[in-house]
Structures are given as C-alpha cells and as structure tokens.
Amino acid sequence: MPATAVVQDTKLSLLDAAEALIAEHGLAGASMRAITSRAGTNLAAANYHFGTKEELARAVIARHFGPVNAERLRLLDEAEREAGVGAPRLESLVRAFVGPVVRFGQELPDRGRHFAQICGRAMTQPEPVLRESLLGELAEAIRRFRAAFTRALPDLPIEELLWRIHFMVGAMAHTIAGTQLIEEVHGDVLDTRDVDGIVERMVRFLSAALAAPISETPAPEKG
Amino acid sequence: MPATAVVQDTKLSLLDAAEALIAEHGLAGASMRAITSRAGTNLAAANYHFGTKEELARAVIARHFGPVNAERLRLLDEAEREAGVGAPRLESLVRAFVGPVVRFGQELPDRGRHFAQICGRAMTQPEPVLRESLLGELAEAIRRFRAAFTRALPDLPIEELLWRIHFMVGAMAHTIAGTQLIEEVHGDVLDTRDVDGIVERMVRFLSAALAAPISETPAPEKG
C-alpha cells in the first residue's frame, strides 16, 4: 500500500502544518506557501488535495472537533445515566462541556495546543470560514447541553440561563485560546500544563457562576 | 482654524474607518485601500498621518481604551473609598472591572461596538500589534485589580485567584467580542442592547464564580 500511505502522509503533513501555522499566525497570516513549505511539499499538492485554502481550513477544524464533541456528548450521556430520573449534578454537566475541549487542547504536545488555540479564537474570528465550521459541528452539542442545563437549573429564567452559557463559553474559549497570554501576564505563577487542575478549577468557577442567585444584588441604583 | 479642523477630520475619519473595518474583517483583512476609501481619502494621506498600518492600529486601540481604563480605575477608587478600611464588596470590584468596557462597547451606536469587538479579540489575536497595545494600556489596571481582588478574597490561594481572574477576563472578552455570535446562535431570545442588564448579569455570574468554595468538589476520581 505504498501509494496510499504516501498520499496520507502528504495530506496529514498539510493538515498538521496548516493547524500549526493558523494557530500561530491566524488564517490570513498563514500563507499557502508557508504551509506547504512546512509540510515539505508544494503549492500544487495542497491545491490538488484540498482544492482551496478555505477547504483546507475546514478540514483542519473538522479533523479534531468532531471527536471532541463526541466525547462531550458521551460524558453528558454518562452523567444523565448516572443521575437516573433526576437531573445530573451541575458540576458533571460543566465538566462534560469544558473538559474534553480543554483536555484535548492541553494534553497533546503540539497539535492539541494549536487546535485549541484555533477553536478558542474561531468563534469570534472575523473570517466566516472557521466560525461556520465550528458552529456547524457544535450545533448538536449546544442543543443537548442547553436542555441539560435547563433541567439542572429549573429556577433560572431562560434568558438568564442563555447569557450564563454564553459567559461560560467565553471563559472556556478564552482559556484555551490564551495559553500564551496567561504565560505572558503571570506565567511565573501559574502552571498551564496541569490540565486536570485547570479543568477542575474551571468546573468549580463555572458551576458556582451558573448557580448564582438571581437577585441577590437588588440592581444598584435604579430600583 | 480651518486647517486644523480639516486635518482632524482626516485623522478621525481614518481612525473611524480603520476601527470599523478591523472590527469587521480583522487587522489582516482590513486593507489600507479599504480603510482610506471608507474614510474618503487616499493611501498617502493615511501614511502621512500614521506612518504605517501598524501605527494606525495602535492609534485605534489607544483612542478609546485609555478612557475605558481610566473609568475602571475611577470606579475602583470609588469602591475602595466607600468601603473605608475594609475590602470593597466583590460585586463592586467586578462591576468596576467589567462595567466600563461592556458599557462603552455596547452603548455607542457603531464605534463602541466596533471597538469592543476589537478589544475582545485582541488579547488572543495572532498579530502581536493589537495584543501588545492592549496589554500595555491594561497593565496598571491589572495590577490594581489583582491587589483589590486579593484583599476581597483573602482565603483564596494566589494561583486559584489568578486563574479565576483569567476566566473572568475570558467571559468578558468573549461577551464583548461575540455580540454577533450570540445573535446568530440564540438572538431570537436575548436582547443584546440591554447594556445595564448584561452588566448586572455578568456581575452576578462572575461574583459567584470568584467567590466559589475551593474544594466543595473533592476531585472526581483521583483522590
């Protein structure tokens, strides 16, 4: 099977190179020349296998994000099964939601970190390619988790819940995208390689946030 | 003073155009031709006033972010003054930190929203120009707030506090950068123009998160 193996090598090399360079320089800053050069091939090969730069970017997103979302849903299923008739514990839901993406993003030596950076940025990125790919793959997970959080937090008005989910996604996205940032700002104190620790810190932080009382603060000055 | 006024007009038009186009297409995607065209002038004028594209970008960041940070510090001073010898309430600190940037980002019809989008993205952006500008202007605020949060949450280990601040910044950045995102995902339910409401929701969410107990969850399965 030499031909197939070689082809796979070329495609995988291109995906790896694109992933690393998009993470490092953004989609616009990662030129096809730099990608193909890093992959040890040339422009025409990339165009032969992926057609356009956009499709290459889509393939980069799709390669890892599918499995991550599958793992999310698996953990959600598991949490719901363990909870039986009642709603799962809030911590379990948060862990199922943020765990896979943070874990995958930090534990692999290079590819995971690169991919996590891309994912963390993609949702607020100006280029629609990355955002649409990501949201497409994320759609089912969003639906499932929205329902699960609604059941786990029955007293929360739907608006409040959706805003809190939005904040949660932000904290997660920023964390996986900003590893280099946190190392710049106070990297002397924090250890960004303790993946389990980061996940558990996020779970504590976000569970408390999601479960915050609605009106402890009686609106500062207008009522 | 016609000359000065005209010059100011050109410079301001360039800043406005750059702000809008960087927000919409990212720094790399906002070409000098598009910027100068939108500003109603031409390439040479932009280069005459700002030298390079990078300096124009820096000016875009500096124009609004200075005042926003000044307002943050003013609110922090006010909170500390009101609290007297004790530490200010956590809610006050969070409100002082996230309020000005969210408020400024949402209330102005166009410029604020554009600027907020840029700020929200800048910290995790690949281009170092925006990130460095932002972090430079943010340095003092980070220092002051880090001290204030330390005093308000004396029982929290420093690592835990820094991670929580990181998560908080993420939630804030994602919120101001992702207005269009939340409108895409569930814009049918949420009103992104209720600025005060968003701020208070974030204050509740983040205050509860920052004050979360450290070890309610006894580490899932490895202890």
Next chain:
DNA sequence: ATAGGATTCAAACGAACGTTTGATTCAAGC
C-alpha cells in the same frame, strides 16, 4: 500678495498572495 510648510492627491513600486498550468514521477493492471 506671496513665500513656505502642511496636507492631499494620482500613480507607481516591489513584494507576497492564492491559484493554475503543463511536464514529470511513480506504482499498479493488462
């Protein structure tokens, strides 16, 4: 009025971009 610096302009510069082309290499099928 007029000299002179500040500002704007159309045009062009070289470099880098994504994509395409046509020849070349390579392994497998008859």
Next chain:
DNA sequence: GCTTGAATCAAACGTTCGTTTGAATCCTAT
C-alpha cells in the same frame, strides 16, 4: 513492457497588498 491514472513538482498567472514618490493644493504668516 507499455499504458493509465494518481500524485508531485517547478514555474508562472493575475491580483492585491503596504509603502513610496513627486507634483498639486491648501492654509497661515509675513
């Protein structure tokens, strides 16, 4: 052993990029 189709290659395509140039225009101060 020759053909076939997939895969790779160097080279070039036209376009767009940020920046520069040198002339034209506009105010201000003499």
